[in-house]
Amino acid sequence: MSTLMSGARMLLECLSREGVDSIFGYPGGVTLPLYDVLYDHHIRHVLVRHEENAAFAAEGYARATGKVGVCCATSGPGATNLTTGLVDAMMDSIPIVAITGQVTSKLIGSDAFQEADTFGITRSCTKHNYLVKRLEDLPQIIHEAFYVAASGRPGPVLVDIPKDVFQAQGHYQHVTAIHLPGYKVFTEGHTGQIRRAVQLIRLAERPLVYAGGGIVAAGAATELREFVERTGFPAVNTLMGLGALPSTHPNFISMPGMHGSYAANMAMSAADLLIALGVRFDDRVTGRLAAFAPHAKVIHVDIDPAEIGKNRAPDVPIVGDVKRVLIRINQALAEPKAKPVAQAESGCRAWWEQIRRWKQEHPLQPVSSDSEIKPQHLMAEIDRLSEGQAIVAADVGQHQMWAAQLIRFNEPRLWLNSGGLGAMGFGLPAAMGAQFARPDKLVFAVVGDGGFQMSIPELATITSFGLPIKIVVMNNGYLGMIRQWQELFYNNRLSAAELDCFPDAEKLAGAYGFKGRTIEKPSELAAALETAVKEPGPYLLNVRVSPAECVYPMVPAGGAINEMVLGPPQPVVEAAQ
Amino acid sequence: MRVTGLLSQRGYNIESLTVARTLDPELSRMTIAVEVDPGLRQQVIKQMNKLINVLQATDLTESPAVTRELVLVRVRTAQQTRAAVLKEAEIFGGRVVDSSTEGFAIEVTGDPEKLNEFIDVMRSYGEIEVTRSGAVAIGLENKKLRLQPPVPTRAGNELEETVQ
Numbered sequence: 184m185s186t187l188m189s190g191a192r193m194l195l196e197c198l199s200r201e202g203v204d205s206i207f208g209y210p211g212g213v214t215l216p217l218y219d220v221l222y223d224h225h226i227r228h229v230l231v232r233h234e235e236n237a238a239f240a241a242e243g244y245a246r247a248t249g250k251v252g253v254c255c256a257t258s259g260p261g262a263t264n265l266t267t268g269l270v271d272a273m274m275d276s277i278p279i280v281a282i283t284g285q286v287t288s289k290l291i292g293s294d295a296f297q298e299a300d301t302f303g304i305t306r307s308c309t310k311h312n313y314l315v316k317r318l319e320d321l322p323q324i325i326h327e328a329f330y331v332a333a334s335g336r337p338g339p340v341l342v343d344i345p346k347d348v349f350q351a352q353g354h355y356q357h358v359t360a361i362h363l364p365g366y367k368v369f370t371e372g373h374t375g376q377i378r379r380a381v382q383l384i385r386l387a388e389r390p391l392v393y394a395g396g397g398i399v400a401a402g403a404a405t406e407l408r409e410f411v412e413r414t415g416f417p418a419v420n421t422l423m424g425l426g427a428l429p430s431t432h433p434n435f436i437s438m439p440g441m442h443g444s445y446a447a448n449m450a451m452s453a454a455d456l457l458i459a460l461g462v463r464f465d466d467r468v469t470g471r472l473a474a475f476a477p478h479a480k481v482i483h484v485d486i487d488p489a490e491i492g493k494n495r496a497p498d499v500p501i502v503g504d505v506k507r508v509l510i511r512i513n514q515a516l517a518e519p520k521a522k523p524v525a526q527a528e529s530g531c532r533a534w535w536e537q538i539r540r541w542k543q544e545h546p547l548q549p550v551s552s553d554s555e556i557k558p559q560h561l562m563a564e565i566d567r568l569s570e571g572q573a574i575v576a577a578d579v580g581q582h583q584m585w586a587a588q589l590i591r592f593n594e595p596r597l598w599l600n601s602g603g604l605g606a607m608g609f610g611l612p613a614a615m616g617a618q619f620a621r622p623d624k625l626v627f628a629v630v631g632d633g634g635f636q637m638s639i640p641e642l643a644t645i646t647s648f649g650l651p652i653k654i655v656v657m658n659n660g661y662l663g664m665i666r667q668w669q670e671l672f673y674n675n676r677l678s679a680a681e682l683d684c685f686p687d688a689e690k691l692a693g694a695y696g697f698k699g700r701t702i703e704k705p706s707e708l709a710a711a712l713e714t715a716v717k718e719p720g721p722y723l724l725n726v727r728v729s730p731a732e733c734v735y736p737m738v739p740a741g742g743a744i745n746e747m748v749l750g751p752p753q754p755v756v757e758a759a760q
Numbered sequence: 761m762r763v764t765g766l767l768s769q770r771g772y773n774i775e776s777l778t779v780a781r782t783l784d785p786e787l788s789r790m791t792i793a794v795e796v797d798p799g800l801r802q803q804v805i806k807q808m809n810k811l812i813n814v815l816q817a818t819d820l821t822e823s824p825a826v827t828r829e830l831v832l833v834r835v836r837t838a839q840q841t842r843a844a845v846l847k848e849a850e851i852f853g854g855r856v857v858d859s860s861t862e863g864f865a866i867e868v869t870g871d872p873e874k875l876n877e878f879i880d881v882m883r884s885y886g887e888i889e890v891t892r893s894g895a896v897a898i899g900l901e902n903k904k905l906r907l908q909p910p911v912p913t914r915a916g917n918e919l920e921e922t923v924q
Contacts, residue, residue: 303761306761306762306765307765307766307769310812311812326913330911331812357913358913359912359913360910360911360912360913361910361911361912361913362910363812363908363911364815364907364908365811365812365813365814365815365816365907365908366812366908367809367906367908487810488806488809489803489806489807489809489810492802492803493803
């Protein structure tokens with residue numbers, strides 16, 4: 184059956200067929216035809232208060248479920264406001280589809296009202312983008328857009344639709360196939376390479392599993408766990424991979440990198456075999472590349488062939504879907520001839536001893552004090568309430584690092600943060616998207632006072648939809664990470680790092696119709712968090728923490744990851760004369 | 761645009777770029793001469809291949825290939841040097857495409873080094889204006905273009921009911 188329908192209705196028909204149930208958006212002149220059809224359509228529209236937050240919310244939705252998130256904005260300023268979210272999705276490989284309106288086709292290029300070259304502007308920050316020139320192309324384009332966003336290495340796709348296409352009438356045509364002759368997705372790993380990998384695994388004496396965002400994207404947590412348990416190897420999860428292996432798993436060491444744990448960084452530096460699964464050897468993890476894992480052979484499994492060999496030449500490159508590859512590696516390991524050699528077994532025992540020693544020397548210990556709330560103590564309390572089950576959407580900065588270090592996640596897709604781009608203002612809207620996607624889950628938005636102030640407008644969206652998000656502001660009165668760097672590298676010249684005039688949390692939340700509170704005594708912390716969690720609606724908890732903490736360990740820029748700064752510099756004591 | 765954007769965003773200098781239709785009217789062929797560190801060449805090719813519109817990107821730097829370029833040179837000649845200029849054009853296998861009292865316009869095709877020499881020679885005869893076409897190249901190895909087959913859509917039949 185194909186009835187005559189407008190482009191706007193056809194778009195929603197296509198989205199419905201792709202399984203879309205929510206669109207995060209903001210209307211405008213050229214999208215009025217679309218919004219008219221949305222008025223009584225079964226797809227839910229979430230009106231945000233800034234388009235940037237529509238993109239972040241679509242990301243939060245996608246990160247929490249693995250489904251494609253959808254955001255929508257009008258032409259000109261609406262579309263340009265989506266850009267940060269698109270770059271963020273590109274960097275972290277998150278599948279979202281952004282629908283933007285565009286001025287009428289014959290006005291394109293004439294500097295019309297609210298016109299911007301959306302297609303040109305988003306060319307480099309999307310996996311692919313489209314300008315719909317004819318209504319007949321729309322179903323094919325939308326189907327392709329979702330396919331490209333979700334397949335291979337996921338990423339953002341933008342579809343720019345001129346107003347006259349929304350208004351044109353046409354018959355919806357079933358899309359039977361996707362024709363993308365230039366888009367190759369390699370899912371199966373090369374058999375020979377898999378065999379070579381298993382060989383290296385048999386012989387390794389100081390092996391380390393280095394797993395990241397790719398495991399989450401592939402839904403390969405079970406296969407990763409099986410691999411780790413079969414081999415008995417120690418494992419680290421990157422910032423994007425936290426939860427891929429449960430944080431409570433005995434083989435899980437911690438997160439490596441610039442603010443990773445001592446044990447994780449020392450293990451990476453001393454390993455003789457790195458099994459890199461769904462990671463990209465990012466500079467935050469590797470530190471100075473020339474000094475990274477100098478003794479290790481590298482097995483690198485990734486679905487994107489361009490990542491393999493980009494930063495580190497692997498000994499065994501395997502292009503493929505890490506889930507498919509792990510299934511085959513696990514099968515090969517189950518065979519008796521894959522048993523590790525005796526030397527490897529005794530080597531591994533000694534290796535585990537070494538790792539345990541490192542863990543004991545400098546554990547990631549939450550510190551606490553009686554006089555002020557330490558940020559690490561705050562994260563430990565959130566961890567206690569979460570029990571590895573809550574969704575935690577973090578913003579960017581010191582709080583993000585402490586949360587990653589000290590909050591445990593027992594599954595993937597619970598820890599949501601802007602890793603590659605580090606976009607402040609991400610936390611709160613991402614929490615919104617995640618709560619829509621998983622209404623049954625307890626969702627924390629753990630943000631700093633800087634990032635929180637970038638997303639205050641969305642408090643209205645949260646109230647409007649009654650989202651029971653627990654907003655915890657780690658408030659140290661500064662742009663903490665900036666302050667840390669200025670302290671350590673700019674002679675303590677704190678330029679534009681102080682955040683004065685933070686609003687009264689109780690009044691602010693009250694202004695938006697929900698509860699809020701500020702605390703600063705350690706004795707109040709546990710009870711305040713519990714009250715927040717028990718509250719059936721949203722809650723804003725402003726936690727004043729000690730102002731001058733620095734995140735440790737820290738690998739200074741340009742340093743090797745085994746050259747960590749482990750604590751504040753000790754004052755030099757003058758010898759008594 | 762996407763292709764050149766990829767190169768410029770990474771800071772590579774594009775020395776020349778040509779694009780034209782192929783036998784298949786839907787497909788175009790681009791030949792790009794880029795200044796790239798030898799260690800980064802493979803990465804550039806891989807990034808090109810990632811682009812959805814790119815069917816195949818090949819590095820011809822080390823492969824057997826034939827490279828050709830065309831140059832049009834307008835040269836001002838004095839009365840005495842006219843014959844010499846024509847002789848030079850003949851030596852380089854060029855064709856005179858325009859002749860006037862002021863000088864000539866000469867067309868030469870060949871590999872880019874030969875064209876560089878021709879331009880230098882012409883420069884010594886007088887004022888010149890040069891337009892180069894950019895290099896095109898064809899690999900000599902037997903390589904088939906690998907196109908991805910169409911991906912069938914999952915039947916949306918179960919959705920028919922919900923969308924009445």
